[in-house]
Amino acid sequence: MKIDQLHQLFLQCEKVNTDTRKIEQNSMFFALKGSNFNGNVFANQALKNGAKYAIIDEEEYQTSNATILVEDVLLTLQQLATYHRDYLKIPILSLTGSNGKTTTKELINTVLSKKFKTVSTFGNLNNHIGVPLTLLSMNKETEIGIVEMGANHIKEIEFLCHIAKPDYGYITNFGKAHLEGFGSIEGVIKGKTELYDYLIKNDKHIFFNADDDIQVNKLSPYINKTGFSQLKSDYYTIKLIDAKPFVKIKIEDLIITSNLIGKYNFTNLCAAVLIGKYFNIDPKEIKEGIESYLPKNNRSQIINKGNNKIILDAYNANPTSMEAALTNFANLNDKNKMVILGDMFELGNESEKEHQIISQLVKNLGLETAYLVGENFHKTKSNSNFVKTFKSFEDFKSDFKSPSHTTILIKGSRGMALERILECI
Incomplete structure (x- = not known):
């Protein structure tokens, strides 16, 4: 099917969907593939759940006029998006x-x-x-x-x-x-x-x-x-x-x-x-x-729990953002301050060096208490009594004792899911 023809069908739908668990009535389902899943398998289920059309790229799953066969579902999704962008002007x-x-x-x-x-x-x-x-x-x-x-x-x-x-x-x-x-x-x-x-x-x-x-x-x-x-x-x-x-x-x-x-x-x-x-x-x-505008989704959120103030910035982290957050935190006028940092991911060969730089920065800033969580931070050396490292979140959780009257910065890469710490405070 040509993109202009597919676009006409798309205009009949309320929205696009790629997950059968979230299908809405009158939507267009795109059967994307991943390393561990094949969306074609779920095309018929998508139609049963309310999708108006299902876009597939494996002929064996073409069960009705509502299943539309294309050469490549992902490429078709991208081409349709560009066509729609030009259509809207x-x-x-x-x-x-x-x-x-x-x-x-x-x-x-x-x-x-x-x-x-x-x-x-x-x-x-x-x-x-x-x-x-x-x-x-x-x-x-x-x-x-x-x-x-x-x-x-x-x-x-x-x-x-x-x-x-x-x-x-x-x-x-x-x-x-x-x-x-x-x-x-x-x-x-x-x-x-x-x-x-x-x-x-x-x-x-x-x-x-x-x-x-x-x-x-x-x-x-x-x-x-x-x-x-x-x-x-x-x-x-x-x-x-x-x-x-x-x-x-x-x-x-x-x-x-x-x-x-x-x-x-x-x-x-x-x-x-x-x-x-x-x-x-x-x-x-x-x-x-x-x-x-109020920040959400673990991005620079300020949360008050009991008598503690938490700066939750656990959506993502890299050396540049980590340094900026720590420096800013150190300059706050709050009396009792604690940092809980999680590993930074996708740093490749620079990972060991960059984690050590952040560990040293934590020491140099002179913060009262610091917890460094994750395999990369666990390898760092700080030579400081107030900096503690843990190989895993579970190790940290078993050692951590909730503070009082403290301002706490929580920051780490998404994969560390450090928002779990809120349950411990």
């Missing part, structure tokens, strides 16, 4: 970066939704499957689409750009994330700037941090761009007022107090402000949008 804003992508995306969506009907990436569905699903969740009522793009190898962002065809783009930063796939920080920069390469090649608009020398140098010859800065008057000026603990910024004559902690969130806020201004949203509405 709406502006698409894409963003990527090593840290802060999802928070920045949420902030941008909160600001732009003050004036426009927006659709943005749900959670962090930002890969070769998530980007198509995001595009297919947009409809004729959508006025701006916001698409987050993630990658851990060279050429992935380039591939996602050809699916989403962004009109606008922003890169949060370049940090020591996914070094196992990118190979080095130079590889990270090369991989992430594939977004800018696409936008420049197609003469699209770029938003950027004018205080980031890497971005400034990359974009120096390019004209179709808008930047923010704390210091340079030829860009839109945004000032950091405070970050103890919540980030407070100043734009024009307005003070905006966010619900985000840490100086590392300053540029995330700046991006949302800059993009809001570009789309002619009143500064007072930008302020309302940002101040209404």
Whole structure:
């Protein structure tokens, strides 16, 4: 079946689905394959559960006119998403970066939704499957689409750009994330700037941090761009007022107090402000949008349990974000402070070195109590009485005693699931 014909069937459906456990009535099911599953097997069940059509790529599972056979289900999903994106003809804003992508995306969506009907990436569905699903969740009522793009190898962002065809783009930063796939920080920069390469090649608009020398140098010859800065008057000026603990910024004559902690969130806020201004949203509405945004999903959440205050940042971690979080935490005025850190994943050959650097940083910051959890942190040497390491979460849990009147930073990679610690406090 041709993509234009499939698109006509798609328009008859309410949404797209790839999981039979979450099928909704009148949806279109895509029978994706993985290393441990074959979606074709569940196509008939998807139809029984309420799907209007099931897209398959193995002929033996074609049981009715509602099962549509294609050569490759994943490729078809991606092609349909691009066709739908062209069909809608709406502006698409894409963003990527090593840290802060999802928070920045949420902030941008909160600001732009003050004036426009927006659709943005749900959670962090930002890969070769998530980007198509995001595009297919947009409809004729959508006025701006916001698409987050993630990658851990060279050429992935380039591939996602050809699916989403962004009109606008922003890169949060370049940090020591996914070094196992990118190979080095130079590889990270090369991989992430594939977004800018696409936008420049197609003469699209770029938003950027004018205080980031890497971005400034990359974009120096390019004209179709808008930047923010704390210091340079030829860009839109945004000032950091405070970050103890919540980030407070100043734009024009307005003070905006966010619900985000840490100086590392300053540029995330700046991006949302800059993009809001570009789309002619009143500064007072930008302020309302940002101040209404509450972080969730284990990202910089502040949780009060008993007489303890917990900063839960357990969604993800890499050396750059870990250093920023620790430095900010050390600068808080709270009296009793404790850190509980989990291993950082996908660092490849740099893992041992980077975990040792963080362990040393914890010691140098002089925090009262520190727990380092995971096989990588367990190998580190801190030579400090207040730093304790544990090979597993279970080992940590059996030793941990809940504190009182303490501010606790919890941070680690997603695979460590450190939000489990909340049950121990």
